Amino acid sequence: MDTGEGAAPVSATASSSPEQLDARDPLAHLRERFIGSESDLVYLDGNSLGRPLRVTASRLAEFVESSWGGRLIRGWDEEWLELPTSIGDRIADVCLGAAPGQTVVADSTTVLLYKLVRAAVALRPGRTEIVLDRDNFPTDRYVAQGVAEECGLRLRWIDVDTSAGVTAEQVAAVVGSDTAVVLLSHVAYRSGWLADVAAVTACAHEAGALTLWDLCHSVGSVPTELDRWGVDLAVGCTYKYLNGGPGAPAFAYVAARLVDELRQPIRGWMGVRDPFAMGPDYEPAPGIRRLLSGTPPVIGMLAVQDMLDVIGEVGIDAVRAKSVALTSAAVAWAAERLPEVRLASPSDPARRGGHLTWTHPAMREVTAALWRRDVLPDYRDPGGLRLGLSPLSTSFAETSAGLDAVRAVLDGRDARAR
């Protein structure tokens, strides 16, 4: 699998200073395009909510003044109705390795997961199982549980090492003639484990099952080749590494070979062949638009376009190379400066995405103390400090400062930490 690690622009070792690494980073100049990059705040949670780009402020103001305020209802025909597919195609082109016509922006990841798990099950009539892992993100597990209950199916759980993730061998061991769909994350939300999508998809296909990949923690950071890897279905969000803003809608990918057979459960007027015919019966739109239900969330789709422009400018492989360099530096520095913590993420950069977790019994309190000093990582049970190093808005100096702050808090140098 090509994960881009070969192209790392900077060799990140504990012996390189953060300043040297920033000076050699070919993408360093992009950081100042993000609001807040000038402040001393250390932001290590860009994988939960990306920072806004400065141009987004003017895009939003201009939208209210000119598009909404000026075009009014005409805006729908002139531009807005096409945004779900035009922005979908742009995500596909810049990040997903997918040809046009297979990606659409809508709803939230949770709702799109529901639509696609239901659709996958309907595409495999007579098959009775959904395969998934116990450490997937809660929403993925809950949606699968709901669909299983609704459709009378069984869940086939894979137990995983929470410091790693699901392997193709584990999938091969559980899929069979009963499997309708295999639902997994590309990058595990806790450990950062990077699944081998091509190998897992091949295992599922061998058993006649479909795959549904959750790309929330990879899109915009780790490249995918959805078409080449033979992926059937995928979802992802736009507010993490795509910097679309809080509550920005999600996207779904359906392989062209499946889309015209696909039936999704939330039938609405925007997903039909001709919405304005206001016809008596639901007739799904040809192609990927059939995944739509109601009116597209236009305002929510504005900001993501700015991040797609920036990623498109440098290429997703360069973003991945920076990400690998950042996580490698962080792993090396933490080993040196924080000997008492345990890395609960893959040490091989080819097997991890853009975030890292370290465990220590005091991490919950450590995280709270860090937030009080404007260092913002994330906490994940049990005892995990998670650093999300959003490649374009995070510098090596910022990463290093964050680890120094962890050292200071663990040493009790922050009075409020106790």
Ligand SMILES: *Cc1c(COP(=O)(O)O)cnc(C)c1O
């Ligand atoms: C963030 C995330 C989600 C979010 O789903 P929402 O519906 O946007 O709340 C889903 N799955 C994974 C793996 C995530 O990391």
